Amino acid sequence: MVKVKVTFGDTTTDIELHRDRSLEVFMNSVFAHIQTPFSNSEYVLENVATKSWLTDQELRNPDYVIQSGAVFDLRHRPSKSVETIEKLRSPDTRKLTLYELQKTQLLDHHFCEDFLRSGGLEVLLQCIEELQGSVLSHALKSLYLLLRIGGVSRSLDESFLTNNVLVHFNSSNIGVCRSAFQVAALLSKQENLGFAGIDACISKMEGGRSKAPYSNVIEALYPKDVSLQVAALSFVNSMLAACPEGCELTLFEERLEALGIREVLGGILKQLQDDQLKWQVYIYQCLSFRYILSMQQTAYDKNVPDHENLLLKYWSLCNPNVQLKDRVSGQWKKLGFQGTDPASDFRGMGILGLYNLVYFAEKYPERLHKLFSRNKERMERDYPISVAGVNMTFVLYELLDLSQASQVLFNIKSSDSDERQKVEFVPVNCQPQKPKSIKVSYDELSSAKSEPSLSRRAKSAMGGSSSYTPRHHIRISLHSSDAHTVHSRQSSPISEPVKGDHFPPVKWGGISDLPLNTLSKKALSEHRIFRMMLSERHSFEELYCIAMETLDQIWDDLNASYMDFNNVRATVSRKLQDALNLNPISIEQFREFLSDSSF
Known part of the structure; x- marks a missing residue:
């Protein structure tokens, strides 16, 4: 007697094979395990290793070797x-x-x-x-x-x-x-x-x-x-x-x-x-985040004119009546950047950090100018608003589990040898590396020589759509040369947005099938569905604007100074998390939950 594996469709069964019994008896045992009313005359057992059918003669032949653990496919006769x-x-x-x-x-x-x-x-x-x-x-x-x-x-x-x-x-x-x-x-x-x-x-x-x-x-x-x-x-x-x-x-x-x-x-x-419906809703949520993920994976490159134009647009929105004397200038510090060249402050969140700043400045100019005015009045207690904005982008990226959304959305792949398209969660390399291009073909995803890029959908987001239409259309380039490097500034109390973690590269076109099979309860529980994020087109950007105003309010509530930034950021994160845990159905309800909570 040996134990063998018999596969049929998605089913694999371990069955005892007795060499002293007929093939018909063994087939009946197989059908009993699979619990399907098959007819012996319509099926054969094919040895996966030898590609031969199992016969009564071979079963009773002592010289015919059937090793323990051998795999047989139950298949129809041709x-x-x-x-x-x-x-x-x-x-x-x-x-x-x-x-x-x-x-x-x-x-x-x-x-x-x-x-x-x-x-x-x-x-x-x-x-x-x-x-x-x-x-x-x-x-x-x-x-x-x-x-x-x-x-x-x-x-x-x-x-x-x-x-x-x-x-x-x-x-x-x-x-x-x-x-x-x-x-x-x-x-x-x-x-x-x-x-x-x-x-x-x-x-x-x-x-x-x-x-x-x-x-x-x-x-x-x-x-x-x-x-x-x-x-x-x-x-x-x-x-x-x-x-x-x-x-x-x-x-x-x-x-x-x-x-x-x-x-x-x-x-x-x-x-x-229903678990299957939950999974499809989660996939829909992930798809709505694609342009966010794309921008996060596109490093800011000051050699790309479109990136530079977007940065200059942010300057003009914040200082419409003040001319920027030089691209590298101490004037940037007045907007809350840490040095004379803002390019170094976008590491970790890529072009997304700048995009959110521009969205806030263009959609709610009065609110942003109010933040700058209040910050100026703080004198020695002020904080770098623009760098804080990049940090708030990272906070939301974490709270909304977008790194997991990226992993799920772009790393679901079907097994080429299985027509039933099982869900396979592919481990993502979390070591710092140069972002890969966003490709259309899944076959090209393994290329490690690609340049980082920004999708046309992300470019469309930059240009706005539907309820939000920017005053100036900015076209974002498909090329960038800077990699997302992870580092920290020892001289600054403000942590870089990425603290040792590297988000998986966006692998565009990695969805070869959107499965209908039921996932485990544990797997589904790990993929959160945020009702608020499905309520409107620019929910992420709107949440970002709320986060910026929340940070500014807590800064005063804690009587914080520059060296307290990380503590303030953690407090803001907890406050936002508490409101998100209530799973609001809209941005308006999120505001209500946020105002009712205490830090």
Whole structure:
């Protein structure tokens, strides 16, 4: 007797193999462990190491070595795929065959290969075109499972997508609608269709008698069926991840917001219980932070004109009537920088630290000027406001778990050998290193020679959108040469924003699948969903402005001086954390919680 491993789909089972018994007895034992009513005649056991099938003769042959721990794949006989295809052609056997196909057969990657090789895809697509109701649901689910192994989408064009997938977004049959969302989500990642192809098809469908597909997606997010909500939000997340950055992404986000996605998500968050739905909501939250993560990973480079222009814009917003005499000048200290060249103060938070300062100065000029006026009155008790602003960016980065969001969002990857797309959390190197470029292709992520870059979505954020429109459009360059170095200034009581930790590089395009499988309770509990951050477009920036004003108030409450900065920062962090722990639903409610708390 030896113990072997038998795998089928996502299931791996340890089973005792008795050499003195027949193969049929062993197969019955396998089926009993897997608890699925299989038929012995339809399956074989393939030795993963030798790629050979286990037979009665080999089982009883003492010279045939089966080592303990050997792995066997339970797979369909190759002839089974041909039989299945023939049954799909017949209207009399099609219904039961489609049910078995999506329930068990397509969980076997060997069967999938045989099925495709034998022309099964063409027959399946024909079934989808002809069927309706629950049988159509099984057919679409089968297509979804085949799409997950890759290479299938080349057979699908925009006509098929429109007439056989998108049209079912408004189906009254929950199974059909859910499967249509799942198929479309995977097609959004395919080269031949992708975001552009799906969005173009949807645009052509608008204006017809039925509601546009995007409206159907938002409606599916209402609490009708949780599995439908999961599939609909997965489709939204897939489209957001696949959408090109910049203006196109901004317009797509505004389109979803106009249809009420933020309001619908707000309703979901009030009674969020399902683990799969929680995961999709968290992914949506992470996607809304992409431009923040991108800017944080783009080091300020004074050799890049766009970076310098943004810095000069900050000067002009703070001192509209005062001319800066020289780029390197003691005048910068009046704005709260520590030296004559502000470039050295942006380490750790990259261009994000400067972007937040500009946002505050441009959106709320009166409030910022009030901070400068109060600081001037403090005389010997003043603090460097701009450097404090960079520190507040870091505080929020920590409080909102954005380093974890970056790790989850850009390091989820699917196993190439597993069609079921398991969630794999890839460890991130936390040693200081030069930020990598933000790439579109996952295959290029391993390149260590790339220059740090800033996404077009981040550039769009710099230029503003929707509710916030800067007075001067600043284009942020895609190139930067400075790495994010970690160091501390021994002469200053103000800590650098990054105290020994290095945030993982943004790996753009690392989402190869947005999984629907259930995560563990522990894993979900480690990924916080902040209702407030989903309430409006610039929630991070608005929270930053509140943090700056909170710091200024606490500075006076503690009668702090320059050497007390780190203590003040810690107090502000605790106060903000207390308000966040109450999980406010909006920026306004966060202000209320903050005003009610005591430090």
